[in-house]
Amino acid sequence: MKFNHKYLSLLTIIIIFSIWFGITGDGFALVRKFIFPSPRQVFEAILRISDIIPLDILYTLSRLIVGFFLGSVLGVTLGLLMSYSKIINSIFDPIVESIRPVPVIAMIPFLIMWFGIGEIGKLVLITLGVFAIIVVSTLEAVKNVPKIYVRAAKTLGANDNQIFRSIIIPGMIPGIVGPLRVATALSFTLVVAAEFMGAQQGVGYRIMEARRLFVTDVILLNVIIITILAGIADRLVRYITDYLTRWSERK
Amino acid sequence: MKDSIIEIKNLNIEFSSENQKVVALEKINLDINKNEFICIMGVSGCGKTTLLNALAGFIQPTNGKILLKDNEIQGPGPDRAVVFQDDAVFPWLSVEDNIAYSHKIKSKYGDKEKELVNNYINLVGLEDFKKAWPRQLSGGMRKRVDLARAFSAEPELLLMDEPFGALDIMTKEKLQEELRKFWVERPRTIVFITHDVEEAVFLGDKVIVMTPRPGKIDLIIEPNLSKNRDMSIKSDSVFFDNVKKIRQRIKDH
Ligand SMILES: Nc1ncnc2c1ncn2[C@@H]1O[C@H](COP(=O)(O)OP(=O)(O)OP(=O)(O)O)[C@@H](O)[C@H]1O
Ligand SMILES: [Mg+2]
Numbered sequence: 179m180k181f182n183h184k185y186l187s188l189l190t191i192i193i194i195f196s197i198w199f200g201i202t203g204d205g206f207a208l209v210r211k212f213i214f215p216s217p218r219q220v221f222e223a224i225l226r227i228s229d230i231i232p233l234d235i236l237y238t239l240s241r242l243i244v245g246f247f248l249g250s251v252l253g254v255t256l257g258l259l260m261s262y263s264k265i266i267n268s269i270f271d272p273i274v275e276s277i278r279p280v281p282v283i284a285m286i287p288f289l290i291m292w293f294g295i296g297e298i299g300k301l302v303l304i305t306l307g308v309f310a311i312i313v314v315s316t317l318e319a320v321k322n323v324p325k326i327y328v329r330a331a332k333t334l335g336a337n338d339n340q341i342f343r344s345i346i347i348p349g350m351i352p353g354i355v356g357p358l359r360v361a362t363a364l365s366f367t368l369v370v371a372a373e374f375m376g377a378q379q380g381v382g383y384r385i386m387e388a389r390r391l392f393v394t395d396v397i398l399l400n401v402i403i404i405t406i407l408a409g410i411a412d413r414l415v416r417y418i419t420d421y422l423t424r425w426s427e428r429k
Numbered sequence: 430m431k432d433s434i435i436e437i438k439n440l441n442i443e444f445s446s447e448n449q450k451v452v453a454l455e456k457i458n459l460d461i462n463k464n465e466f467i468c469i470m471g472v473s474g475c476g477k478t479t480l481l482n483a484l485a486g487f488i489q490p491t492n493g494k495i496l497l498k499d500n501e502i503q504g505p506g507p508d509r510a511v512v513f514q515d516d517a518v519f520p521w522l523s524v525e526d527n528i529a530y531s532h533k534i535k536s537k538y539g540d541k542e543k544e545l546v547n548n549y550i551n552l553v554g555l556e557d558f559k560k561a562w563p564r565q566l567s568g569g570m571r572k573r574v575d576l577a578r579a580f581s582a583e584p585e586l587l588l589m590d591e592p593f594g595a596l597d598i599m600t601k602e603k604l605q606e607e608l609r610k611f612w613v614e615r616p617r618t619i620v621f622i623t624h625d626v627e628e629a630v631f632l633g634d635k636v637i638v639m640t641p642r643p644g645k646i647d648l649i650i651e652p653n654l655s656k657n658r659d660m661s662i663k664s665d666s667v668f669f670d671n672v673k674k675i676r677q678r679i680k681d682h
Contacts, residue, residue, distance in 0.1 A: 330517040333485060334531040334582050335507025344534060348521040425521045425562045 215395035220402070223395040230384070235403065237379040241297065242369040242411075245304025250361060253309045254354070257316025262342060274313055282307040282368065286375050295376030304368045308361045312354065319353025320346055352426050355419040362415045366408040381407075434585060434618060435461035435484070439493035442479055452643040453479040457493070459637070459646060461586075464616040466609075468623060468633030470675065472682075476644030477622045478514075481590050484620060485511050497585065507531060510579035512589040518563045518574045525550060525559040527574050531582035549577040552611065569600040576608065580615070587619045593628070605631055606659050613657055626679075627663065630654075630671045638675055641682055648678055 195217070201208040202216035211219055224231070260267040260274075282303060293299035323346055331341050373382025381404045388396035440457040443450060453476040461467055471477050482488045483495060486505040495502045497509070505511075510531075519527055526533065528549055532542040550556055553573040563571055572592060579587055593601045609632055612619060623629050629636045630652050638648040652671040654662055662668050 326513055326515055326517045327519060329485075329487065329505070330511065330513065330519075331530070331534075332505040333507070333509060333511040333584075333588075334534070334578070336530075336534050340534045344530075345519070348519075351521075425564065427520070427564050 212392065212394060215398050219395040220399050223393075223399045227384075227396060227399075230379075231403070234379055234381050234384050234400075235407065237377075237383075238369055238373065238381045238404070239407065241300050241372065241380070242304060242365050245301050245369070246308050246362065246365045248301065249305040249308025249365075250312045250358065252305070253312025254316050256309075257313045257320065258342075258347070260313075261317055261320040261346070274310075274317075277306070278310050278314055280310070282310070283371050286371065290375055299375075300369070300372035300377070303372045304365050307364050307368045311357050311361045311364065315354050315357035316350065319350035322353050323349035351419075352423045355423060358419060359412060359415055362411050363408060366404060366411070370404060432463050433460040434463045434498055435459075436496040437461075437493070438496070440480075440483065440490050440495060441492035442476070442483060442488065443491045454483075455643040455645050457644070457646060461618060461620065464618055466612055466619045466621065466632060466634050468621045468629035468636045469639065470623060470626065470629045470636055471639030471644060472641050472679065473624060475639045475641050477624075477639065478590055480644070481511070481588050481620065481622055484586070485509055485588055507582055508585040510582045510584040510587055512572075512575050512579050512587070512592045514591045514594055516568075516571055516575075518571050518578070520563050523560050523562060524555055524566070524574055527563065528577045528581050530578060545583075546581055549581040552580075553577040553607070569596055569604065572596065572604060573607075576604075576611075580611065580617070585618065587617050589619065589621045591623055592621075594623075594625075601628075602660050608632065609658060626672050626675050630668060630675070631658070631660075631662065636671075636675065638678055647682075648675075650675065 199217060200206060202214055203209075203211050203219060215223075256270060256274075260270055285306070286303065289299040289303055293302060327345050327349060328341055331345050336344065369380070370382035370385070373380040374386050377383040381400050385397050385400045388394070388400070437457050437459040440454055441452070442454040443452050445451070457480065469477055469480065479488070483490060484502070486502050486509065502509075519530065522530065525546065529538065529542070529546040532538050532546065550559060553576060555570065555573060555577070558566060558570065563574065566574070575592065579589075593604055596604065605628060621629075621632055623632075634651060636650045636652065637646055638650070639645065640647045650671060652667065654665070654667060
């Protein structure tokens, strides 16, 4: 008998939902709304704040996209430049090595002091976090491009510039696919943290505000929203990187 | 008058690290004529790859020199294409773009180049796989891409380091026949490295047998087989005698 394992996952989801129903206010009310809201309460929260949800999402996503984009473009560019030139590498290596292990969230107080609680501090936080991951993995990915391709290109008449464009860049892409996904997930954490530290709009800000007012259904609703967004973003990144590495063995 | 395009003069190559010194090649003297198909034969570790790397320009001689058309070889260049033992087909380029690589990196890729590339694609029988990714090909097909890519660069010298070493015997013999046919149709100077005696005698018009480390030239044989050949030649007594002679010589080392 063929057994579709997807049914197992479906079963898990059904069980989790049943438990959620069962123990919160809608069922036996073992857990009070204040501790963990019921599905119905979350649904009601949607109706209650439906006018501010889109705007919050818009703010959060804008910050995230700009920060992620800046961080990865800067990271890939510096990583490539560092692997291209020994001089650039020597100059930037100490900087990269010293910011790499810093948990960027620990920098939040400084960022507030330097940039206030406006948009710039938030962007710097996300950019920095993404940059640190991407620059290091770009360097690593370039190192992992098999030397035989470089040699073959040389005997086919390619100069350093052409090797860089036609061998190093395509050859390193599979090496930064994983890090790009990690960086995507990290930017969601960072954008929420950035909005915690002070904002007027955004999913993270809404969670903080709801905590102050003890409206836990709004907290849970926003947690769900940000989770769904992160899931969609991960799919999107995977879709794009799958396309860029469609030539590769993996799959 | 001389028609040699490569002159190897008193070539010595040593590798030294802090704890030991290896003499890989010692006193190699060899002239290679234009459009000659030379096979270099020797046991594992005798310095074949080292010789090829020196010809390609990846390593510099410790002593002596290698002249290509009277100029000392300084580094790798498009006049010497290499088919490596390992798979070196660029996986991110289609079959067609791989074979066209040497032309496409020059900004000029016109109708003339396109036609040339197409010819080579047809010659290796990959016309139905032009747009395929290398990962979609078998090992033997990838080797064909590698060969066509090297040929289409139209180099002065083609260097091949045991290109068929990793293939099964059927595929290997088929590619040997094709390579030979290729060469008869479009003569080129080829240096082909192998440790397979039959392969060397079948392909080469000149077979150079090397001694074990340190690698020296031990014997140069010209089998004098007919120019156009296929596998049936392997039952020929001339073929067999040459194979036997080389086998015996290697055993005596
Ligand atoms: N980069 C290197 N550093 C140190 N020793 C080396 C290096 N390359 C080759 N050698 C040594 O030189 C000798 C010849 O090596 P080479 O690779 O040329 O052999 P080969 O004839 O190609 O062998 P095979 O048939 O196994 O490929 C070996 O003893 C090897 O250990
Ligand atoms: Mg070798």
